[in-house]
């Protein structure tokens with residue numbers, strides 16, 4: 001063992017990248033496992049199948065390497081291998097090492113796991129947790145002949161759990177019995193500890209040519225290192241959890257995953273929970289039959305039904321009510337769902353889920369707002385989208401891409417570019433609002449450039465254009481970044497709610513009703529601030545001066561009134577105001 005360890009240390013110190021370190025480590029671990037089998041009662045009856053290194057620092061997957069028995073190089077996320085993307089299900093393994101903080105032995109045939117404790121030889125056996133009860137993870141192990149699995153936490157210096165190593169063996173005769181893991185686990189742990197700094201510290205092997213498309217048009221160094229994992233995730237059937245700051249590009253990445261999946265010919269549906277009131281979430285998810293509740297005038301498909309054969313992206317998952325969480329968990333586990341008010345029974349859910357969040361779901365679990373079993377169930381393939389500030393090398397490329405994309409809407413064969421000085425200006429500042437904020441600045445700068453140069457096919461965005469766009473943003477105050485995007489968000493939320501209502505009703509809602517939004521803002525402002533202050537704040541002081549404000553307020557509030565009536569909601573909260581104005 002001493003010699004083996006010395007040669008492992010030498011090999012690791014020479015390793016140039018993560019893949020090489022993973023191959024050395026896994027081959028040592030598998031070799032030790034084989035020796036242990038050969039020395040025990042399962043000699044000749046057990047086979048070591050493969051080992052995997054999963055790097056999962058907080059937030060998401062970073063790297064994955066798989067060493068199949070007999071191979072000398074790892075199959076990494078970037079090299080899918082002859083059988084396509086490697087199957088990755090590790091929800092159970094991950095959950096158990098996080099929960100127990102020690103090696104865990106899984107008996108996949110029996111569906112049980114045992115945390116290893118050196119102090120006690122007691123076998124405290126547990127049923128495999130949540131996600132495993134669904135049979136899915138268990139089936140995944142069994143489908144690759146893995147009857148027994150040993151999972152070892154991968155610790156990083158000072159940073160806690162950085163990932164795990166799993167070793168899979170095939171030994172049907174050991175079903176329900178203590179397999180060999182207990183005999184070698186401490187040595188397996190020692191090897192893993194020695195390898196940990198190399199596995200977590202070495203860079204990934206550079207990927208070759210990166211293919212870009214409209215959903216991921218710009219790939220800098222940070223995103224390039226995530227692409228292999230993303231590629232593998234895209235091709236799995238399990239749920240992907242995409243976390244990241246607002247505006248960082250989660251929904252585009254979800255689309256990218258769909259476009260690279262086997263379901264790409266199917267629909268891509270989005271359910272943005274920020275726009276769906278809690279009481280409508282179940283209906284939005286599952287759909288309903290006519291008469292299922294008041295207002296359900298005809299049958300309607302829910303998001304799951306509409307995503308049949310494709311992908312459903314559920315954004316802002318932390319907004320899901322506890323009741324709807326139970327419903328979603330059932331879909332994920334059973335792969336069936338029931339339409340509200342449907343007496344016929346369950347329907348199969350042929351849908352792949354991609355989940356988006358910018359909230360800390362672990363915190364939500366701790367606070368009791370999010371079900372722990374659902375958290376682990378959707379956390380099978382986690383990915384954290386880095387913020388724009390974490391991938392600053394992309395800034396000039398994004399700037400050019402965004403301006404050119406806009407320009408080509410007018411001039412399909414034209415070109416718009418940023419000057420090097422303008423690029424530098426973008427690169428020199430922080431982007432708390434991420435891609436969305438950058439897009440807004442580029443849009444403003446583009447308009448300024450058009451005003452100056454006219455609509456010409458070849459357009460240059462100069463430093464001055466970008467500076468003025470930034471200045472404009474600055475003038476609106478430091479809170480502008482947040483304010484502008486949250487105001488847009490608020491409008492977007494209102495629009496999504498409008499669409500959701502139109503769908504829920506099953507009867508057409510006239511688009512003209514959306515115009516009532518102006519009246520809602522105006523009415524609300526007048527109620528909150530008084531007439532004069534409200535008109536001043538909303539830039540309509542002139543109406544006060546020429547005494548046209550009564551007429552305008554009346555016109556806008558009538559639209560609101562009509563909307564309330566149409567929706568069967570009775571009088572609007574501005575009815576008294578309207579009566580007042582009519583009397584005036």
Ligand SMILES: Nc1ncnc2c1ncn2[C@@H]1O[C@H](COP(=O)(O)OP(=O)(O)OP(=O)(O)O)[C@@H](O)[C@H]1O
Nearest residue numbers: 214215216217246247248249250251252435436439
């Ligand atoms: N591939 C892209 N092409 C062009 N613009 C993009 C792209 N990705 C992101 N953006 C810009 O960034 C904005 C935010 O992108 P996206 O909606 O994907 O982010 P998000 O992380 O899902 O945001 P949120 O959490 O607020 O829903 C887009 O509206 C667009 O302006």
